[in-house]
Amino acid sequence: TKGKSCSQPICCFLGVAVLLLVSTVQAEVCPPPCICKSPKGLKIQLIDCSSRGLKEVPALPASTRQLYLQNNSLTTVPNGVFDSLVSLEEVNILNNPWNCDCHILYLKLWLEDFKSSLTNLSCASPASIKGKPLSQLSGNELDGCRTLFPIKCLEFFWRDLVLIIFAIIALILMAYDLKHFRKLAVKLP
Ligand SMILES: *[C@@H]1O[C@H](CO)[C@@H](O)[C@H](O)[C@H]1NC(C)=O
Ligand SMILES: *[C@@H]1O[C@H](CO)[C@@H](O)[C@H](O)[C@H]1NC(C)=O
Numbered sequence: 001t002k003g004k005s006c007s008q009p010i011c012c013f014l015g016v017a018v019l020l021l022v023s024t025v026q027a028e029v030c031p032p033p034c035i036c037k038s039p040k041g042l043k044i045q046l047i048d049c050s051s052r053g054l055k056e057v058p059a060l061p062a063s064t065r066q067l068y069l070q071n072n073s074l075t076t077v078p079n080g081v082f083d084s085l086v087s088l089e090e091v092n093i094l095n096n097p098w099n100c101d102c103h104i105l106y107l108k109l110w111l112e113d114f115k116s117s118l119t120n121l122s123c124a125s126p127a128s129i130k131g132k133p134l135s136q137l138s139g140n141e142l143d144g145c146r147t148l149f150p151i152k153c154l155e156f157f158w159r160d161l162v163l164i165i166f167a168i169i170a171l172i173l174m175a176y177d178l179k180h181f182r183k184l185a186v187k188l189p
Contacts, residue, residue, distance in 0.1 A: 031058030066090045075099040079106045097124035102144035
């Protein structure tokens with residue numbers, strides 16, 4: 001009968017529980033081309049995505065402890081992609097054609113933070129720094145980082161200059177007006 005349908009609290013509780021379960025299961029799913037290992041009844045801990053021809057870092061479960069991404073076609077990583085991996089203990093991202101422009105800065109800083117031993121992670125492009133270890137490049141040597149700063153500075157410089165010129169013109173006009181007004185006042189009988 002209708003009274004026995006989902007109007008009882010226990011029913012709603014079960015519904016919410018099932019929804020929560022589904023959403024956590026979805027978040028813990030193994031990214032498609034990779035092989036994952038999880039201890040019995042526990043979340044995914046090892047993700048092996050090595051040698052899969054990947055061009056992008058796949059969605060990674062937060063429970064990841066060991067992450068293997070070596071020997072792929074990764075050129076960069078999106079900003080913040082590793083930030084959610086709070087349990088990470090081991091990572092291998094060697095043997096990828098890293099493009100060391102300004103976008104690689106996140107990876108460089110993250111690797112320094114992680115105190116990873118990947119000191120010989122080398123850049124594949126641009127040509128000027130091909131083969132150089134990422135860890136030995138300063139922000140200034142990364143393509144795009146260098147030009148970004150002066151352009152911003154110049155923008156501020158011109159904006160300030162325009163403001164100052166306007167202020168000076170306004171002052172001159174005010175001074176002129178004042179003089180003109182005095183003359184008028186004198187002329188009046
Ligand atoms: C690297 O990956 C390719 C496939 O993308 C594979 O054929 C090759 O054997 C791998 N090399 C190593 C050293 O694992
Ligand atoms: C760094 O490169 C050296 C040889 O150039 C190699 O023996 C060492 O295993 C590399 N380190 C890592 C973490 O791959």
